[in-house]
Amino acid sequence: MKADKRERLPHIALVGNPNSGKSTLFNLLTGLRQKTGNFPGITVELKRGRFQLPNGREVELIDLPGTYSLYPTATDERIVTAVMSNPADTYYPDAIIYVADVTHLEKHLLLLTQLLDLELPTLLVLNMADTAESLGIRVNTSKLSEKLGIPVVLVSSRTGENIDRLLSETEALLSVVPSPEGRFYTLTDQEKGVSNAISLNIGTDVPYRALLLAHHYTWLPGLSEQARQTIGAIVADKHFNSLKHQIEETLYRYDRFTPIVREVVQHPPRFPNTITDRVDAVLTHRWWGPLLFGAIMLLIFQAIYAWSAVPMDFIEDLFAQLSDTIKTYLPEHRLRDLLTEGILAGLSGVLVFVPQIAVLFFLITLLEEVGYMARVVFMFDRLMRRFGMSGRSVVSLISGGACAVPAIMSARTIGNWKERLITILVTPFITCSARIPVYVILIGLVVPPREVLEIFSLQGLTFASMYVFGLIAVLGTGYFLKRMLKTREVSYLAIELPVYRIPHWRNVWLTVWEKVSAFVVEAGKIIMLISLVLWALASFGPGNSFQEAKQRAEEEARAKMLSWEDTQNLIAAYQLEASYAGQIGKVFEPLIRPLGYDWKIGIALFTSLAAREVFTGTLAVLYHLGNAADDITDASENNTKATLRQRMQAERFRDNGQPVYTSATAFSLLVFYALAMQCMSTLAVVRRETASWKWPLLQFTFMTLLAYVAAWLVYNLLA
Amino acid sequence: MIRKYRTVESLRRLECARALRVTDPVLASRLMAMGILPGSLIEMIRPAPFGHAYYIKADGIRLALRKEEAANIVVDS
Numbered sequence: 001m002k003a004d005k006r007e008r009l010p011h012i013a014l015v016g017n018p019n020s021g022k023s024t025l026f027n028l029l030t031g032l033r034q035k036t037g038n039f040p041g042i043t044v045e046l047k048r049g050r051f052q053l054p055n056g057r058e059v060e061l062i063d064l065p066g067t068y069s070l071y072p073t074a075t076d077e078r079i080v081t082a083v084m085s086n087p088a089d090t091y092y093p094d095a096i097i098y099v100a101d102v103t104h105l106e107k108h109l110l111l112l113t114q115l116l117d118l119e120l121p122t123l124l125v126l127n128m129a130d131t132a133e134s135l136g137i138r139v140n141t142s143k144l145s146e147k148l149g150i151p152v153v154l155v156s157s158r159t160g161e162n163i164d165r166l167l168s169e170t171e172a173l174l175s176v177v178p179s180p181e182g183r184f185y186t187l188t189d190q191e192k193g194v195s196n197a198i199s200l201n202i203g204t205d206v207p208y209r210a211l212l213l214a215h216h217y218t219w220l221p222g223l224s225e226q227a228r229q230t231i232g233a234i235v236a237d238k239h240f241n242s243l244k245h246q247i248e249e250t251l252y253r254y255d256r257f258t259p260i261v262r263e264v265v266q267h268p269p270r271f272p273n274t275i276t277d278r279v280d281a282v283l284t285h286r287w288w289g290p291l292l293f294g295a296i297m298l299l300i301f302q303a304i305y306a307w308s309a310v311p312m313d314f315i316e317d318l319f320a321q322l323s324d325t326i327k328t329y330l331p332e333h334r335l336r337d338l339l340t341e342g343i344l345a346g347l348s349g350v351l352v353f354v355p356q357i358a359v360l361f362f363l364i365t366l367l368e369e370v371g372y373m374a375r376v377v378f379m380f381d382r383l384m385r386r387f388g389m390s391g392r393s394v395v396s397l398i399s400g401g402a403c404a405v406p407a408i409m410s411a412r413t414i415g416n417w418k419e420r421l422i423t424i425l426v427t428p429f430i431t432c433s434a435r436i437p438v439y440v441i442l443i444g445l446v447v448p449p450r451e452v453l454e455i456f457s458l459q460g461l462t463f464a465s466m467y468v469f470g471l472i473a474v475l476g477t478g479y480f481l482k483r484m485l486k487t488r489e490v491s492y493l494a495i496e497l498p499v500y501r502i503p504h505w506r507n508v509w510l511t512v513w514e515k516v517s518a519f520v521v522e523a524g525k526i527i528m529l530i531s532l533v534l535w536a537l538a539s540f541g542p543g544n545s546f547q548e549a550k551q552r553a554e555e556e557a558r559a560k561m562l563s564w565e566d567t568q569n570l571i572a573a574y575q576l577e578a579s580y581a582g583q584i585g586k587v588f589e590p591l592i593r594p595l596g597y598d599w600k601i602g603i604a605l606f607t608s609l610a611a612r613e614v615f616t617g618t619l620a621v622l623y624h625l626g627n628a629a630d631d632i633t634d635a636s637e638n639n640t641k642a643t644l645r646q647r648m649q650a651e652r653f654r655d656n657g658q659p660v661y662t663s664a665t666a667f668s669l670l671v672f673y674a675l676a677m678q679c680m681s682t683l684a685v686v687r688r689e690t691a692s693w694k695w696p697l698l699q700f701t702f703m704t705l706l707a708y709v710a711a712w713l714v715y716n717l718l719a
Numbered sequence: 720m721i722r723k724y725r726t727v728e729s730l731r732r733l734e735c736a737r738a739l740r741v742t743d744p745v746l747a748s749r750l751m752a753m754g755i756l757p758g759s760l761i762e763m764i765r766p767a768p769f770g771h772a773y774y775i776k777a778d779g780i781r782l783a784l785r786k787e788e789a790a791n792i793v794v795d796s
Contacts, residue, residue, distance in 0.1 A: 068752035073745075107754035107780060243744040250751045276781070280764075280774070289768045378783035382771040391772075391783075493772060494749055494788055497781035 009050070009060045010174050011091065015080065015115060016099035017108050018066035019498045021127040025099055025157040026063040027506050034063075034510075046079065046091060053171040054164075062091050070114045070212060071246050073492060074415030078219070084118055085212045086222035087204075095121040095173045097166075102126040102139055102154065106261045112148075113184040113253045117208035121176040122150045123169050129156040136268040144264040149182045158504060185253060187211060190238065191245060197234045202227055215242045276499045280375065289379050300363045301401065304433075308355035315355070319348035337539060338532075346531030349611050350524040353403060354516055356433040360402035361515040362508065364395065369503035374495055381493050387475045388482025390414055390491060393423040397474065400430030404682045405523045406515045408689055416491035422481045424689055425699050428682050429473040429675065431466060434612040438673050439466055441616050445645055446666040469674050473706075523611075523681035530610035530680055537581040538607075538621075549578035576621055581606065595672065595708065596665035596715040598653055608678045615673075616644065623647035664718035668711040676707035725796060727775060728789040730763035736794035737761070738777070743791050750792070754780055761794060 016022040026034070030049025047063040067077035070084065083091045096115055100108035105126070115122060126132075126139060132154075145152040151169050155162040187195055191211055198210040217223060217231040235242075282288050323340040330336045367373050373395055381391030392414045399407035407427050414420035431439075443462050450458045540546070553574040557567035576582050585603035592602050604618040623644065651660040677683065677700045686696040730736060738759045741747035755761070755777045764774040764781075771786045784792075 068749075071748055071752065073749050104754075104780060106778070110752055243748060246748045247744060247751065250748065251756070254751070254756055280781075284765065284768070284774055286765075286768050374783070378772060378774060379768050381783070381785065382767060382769040385771075490745060492746065492749060492788065493783060493785040494746075494753060495783050496753065497774065497783055499781075 009058050010095070011060050011062060011093045012095050012097055012170065012173075013062045013064055013083065013091070013093035014097050014099065015064050015084075015111065016066060016127075017068055017101070017111060019496055020066065020099045020101045020108060021157050022066055022099040023063065024504050024507055025125065025127060025155075026061065027504075027510050028157050028160065028163065030061055031506075032510075032513075048091075053174075054167055055171055057171070057174075059170070059174075061097075062093060067111065069111050069250065071215065071250075074413065075417075075420070076412050077415075081212065081216055082221055084115065085209055085216065085220060087209075089222055093120065095123070095170075095176075097123050097125055097170065097173075099125045099127050101128050102132045102265075103128055103135060103137055105139070105265055106258060109257045109261065110250065110253055113257055114208075116148070116150070116182055116184045117206075119178045119180060119182065119206050121173045121178050123166075123173050124148065124150055124152045125166060126152060126154045127157055129154045129161055130159050131156075138266040140264040140266075144260065147260045147264070183208070184256065185249060188245075188248070190240065191249075194234060194238050194240050197238070198231055201230050201234070214240055215246065276371075279500055280497070283372065284375050284379060289375070293376060293379065296367070297398070300360065300398075303363060304356055304359050304402070307359045311355040312352055315352050316348065319344055319351075334539070338535065341539070342532045342535035343528075345535070345617075346528045346610070349531060349614060350520060350527050352613075353433050353611075354520065357402040357406070357519050358512055358516050360399065361406070361512045364399060365508045365511040365515075366503050368395075368511075369501070369508055371498045371500045374497045377493075377495055378497065384478075385419075386482075387478030388419065388422040388485075389426075389478055390416060390419040390423075391493060391495075393419065396423050396427055397430055400427040400432060403432050403434075403519055403523065404428045404430070404679065405685050406518050408682065408685050409518060409522075411689070416487075417489055418485050418487040419491055421485065421690065421695065422478050424686055425481060425695065426474045426477045428677060428679065428699070428703065429470050429477065431470040431674070432612075432679075434679070435466075435673055437613040438608075438615045439463060439670065441644065441648075442666045442670050442673075445648055445661055446663040466670065466674060469671075473675055477702075477706075522685055523679075526681040526684050527610050531614075534581065534607050534610060534614075537584070538576055538579050540580060541575070541578040542580070542583070545578040546575055549574040573622055576603070594715070595711045596660075596662070596668045596719065598651075598660050600651075601660070601665075601669070605672075605678070608673075609680050611681075612673060612678055619648065620644050623651065662719070664715045667718055668715035671714045672707045672711040674707075675703060675710055677703035724793050726790050727761055727763065727773070727784070727792040727794055728786060730761070730794070732763055732765060735760060735762045736796045739793045739795055741791050742793065746788060746791050750788070753782065754778065755782075755792065761792065 014022055014026055026047065026049065029051045033051070034047055034049030049061050049063070050058055051061060052058055062083075064080045064083060065076040067080045070081045072078045072081055083089050083093075086092060098112045098115060100112065112122070112124060124144070126141065132139070139154060141152045141154050151173065153162060153165045153169050155166050157163075185208065187207055192207070194214045195207045195210040198213050199205065199207065202210070202213065204210050204213075213220065213223070213231055214235050217228055217235070223231070234240075283292060323344050326336065326340050326344075330339075364373075367376075376394050377391035379391070380394045384391055384393050393411070395413075396407045396411045399410055404427050407430070408424050411420050411423045411427070414423060440463075443459050443466075447459045447462045452458050452461060541549070550571050553571040554567065556562075557570055562570065581603050582599070584606055585599040588602045588606070589597075589599040592605070597605070600619065600622045603622065604615045607614045607618045648661045649659070652658060653660055683696040683700060686699060687693055690696070724739075725736065727736075727738075738755055738757060738761050740757055741750055741755070759777045762776040764776060766773055767783070773784050773786070773789050775782050775784060775789070
């Protein structure tokens with residue numbers, strides 16, 4: 001069936017409930033040999049990784065999202081049903097490793113019994129052996145194995161205990177030929193009728209798989225339109241009530257496996273899980289809960305700035321020096337400029353954000369690993385629902401403080417489509433790391449460095465209020481979208497609050513690695529592409545306008561007796577004005593003049609499409625500071641910013657000679673940058689996550705219009 | 720109006736009761752998969768800080784439920 005040219009490695013699916021320690025096991029088995037791939041039809045990424053069996057054979061392990069049953073309610077849970085019900089799927093496994101939390105075995109076996117009915121070789125891994133031991137829980141694995149008819153191993157993915165057994169059992173698993181004897185659930189007569197009819201028409205030999213098609217045919221991505229219609233007709237003809245059968249089937253399964261669990265598991269009389277209870281009495285407390293959450297958020301953002309400043313400076317310096325070195329050793333040529341001002345500048349623009357993103361995701365993952373994020377979801381669900389989102393949106397919104405790209409991707413855990421969509425649409429309003437340099441320069445320009453009430457700096461307060469402004473935009477738009485979008489889909493919270501655990505460092509590092517690579521790959525390729533386009537637009541002009549611009553600049557420089565360096569900067573500025581980018585800026589000038597911007601700001605707005613922070617670099621070139629960025633030698637970055645600030649203060653409009661950067665213009669720009677959708681990478685990710693152009697286009701239009709109107713209002717109120 | 724039956728929503732803090740059934744079938748399917756079954760012992764722990772959600776324990780497992788979800792679980796006593 002799968003005609004892969006390369007020899008296909010055996011595929012093993014890793015399945016289990018949320019909080020079963022499945023991801024920890026996946027990370028333990030595959031380490032860094034993992035990658036994410038897109039699952040067509042459903043916008044969910046699947047993690048895949050490889051590991052070696054004791055006999056030297058390689059296998060591919062597919063980490064399916066944690067779910068409770070094959071009757072899913074969230075997008076990422078649907079993928080399990082989609083993969084497991086379709087043998088033609090690329091990810092369809094040859095065998096299953098099922099992970100269950102041994103301390104809650106009676107709640108973790110439902111999905112296993114469903115999978116048993118799909119007649120694949122299955123290994124049951126009882127995870128968290130270490131916790132079970134400390135709780136005094138004992139399991140008779142051989143008896144469980146006998147009752148379920150499949151091999152069972154007791155492991156601890158935390159300590160690595162018994163992993164060698166798991167590997168040898170996996171090896172044995174691949175030679176098992178499953179038989180219908182292993183089936184767990186007996187279909188009712190009506191279910192048999194539906195299942196047989198579907199089997200005949202679609203050609204599947206596993207009755208339970210056919211039954212799954214009857215339950216899920218409306219949304220399963222692997223079905224042809226014709227198959228969908230056929231199944232629909234069968235379901236209607238046999239009066240098959242999906243929900244009723246789901247419930248009865250689930251009850252039947254519980255009735256069958258609960259006695260087995262009782263027989264094989266020995267519990268001490270009471271669970272002594274009092275630590276979690278005591279911690280939660282404070283962390284989810286009516287007053288302390290939200291207060292502590294606020295304190296944790298403040299600490300996180302404090303840490304982002306404290307920890308990422310040094311590596312960010314290092315990355316910028318490194319690229320500046322690299323660029324300088326290239327300029328020293330290579331002759332002056334277009335290709336050299338392409339390398340330094342296009343490729344290196346683009347690369348630096350991508351990598352400079354990595355420290356902030358890494359720090360933020362490190363802290364978020366830590367909170368998630370510990371189990372705190374589920375509590376945040378619980379606490380803020382009510383509040384977020386007023387604004388059309390769910391408690392789960394909080395995680396995305398916090399992530400948006402680093403970068404909207406991974407933040408939007410993390411909205412996949414939101415089951416309800418409307419809540420997920422609103423979260424995706426409003427997340428870009430959160431003040432991301434790329435806005436910070438723009439805010440810094442603009443606030444420094446117009447807000448005096450004064451103290452308020454002795455302790456607060458006025459600039460710092462303005463900066464903080466930009467964060468609040470972003471949050472207001474998030475909530476306001478959410479509220480508006482909640483009213484606008486109609487849906488019949490019901491939304492659920494029903495979330496498990498896991499026992500607090502010591503974080504597992506391997507999981508934390510791998511998640512940070514995954515998020516950072518998502519940013520570098522997803523946002524990076526677009527930032528790179530746009531940087532190159534912008535370089536071309538800024539380096540070429542119509543006709544021989546470039547030559548003329550150079551002559552004009554040289555004449556003026558001679559007349560003013562400028563130094564060589566100033567002359568070069570003047571040439572660069574005149575050439576940028578004459579370039580295509582300059583032309584575009586001038587074309588747009590009438591449009592942005594009502595906001596208080598001249599054509600130079602227009603160019604900067606345009607180049608910000610790569611990443612918002614490009615704003616400062618563009619203005620540096622336009623204001624004849626030229627290659628100021630390359631001159632960074634020692635403590636001069638602040639000097640460059642100061643010089644840029646001085647140049648901005650001196651800037652006048654061409655026609656009436658008024659200063660460009662009044663406080664009205666600066667605040668108008670601040671508001672514009674807070675609200676406008678300038679980030680093409682975000683739009684690309686929104687397109688992928690919503691699987692349509694409609695939403696990113698709507699988002700772009702809405703945000704830009706909002707930014708325009710708000711900036712116009714601010715300018716006219718202050719001017 | 721006299722209530723004919725009690726639901727999880729009406730439980731007081733730290734009160735326990737046995738679940739009998741879940742009214743809404745879609746929710747029932749979801750909650751059953753998570754382990755809330757007829758006969759499960761439900762304990763109300765505390766309401767959410769902003770209301771409209773509850774922290775409960777079902778057979779010792781900690782869960783967060785919305786008000787509507789809790790109101791769907793019929794309990795004895």
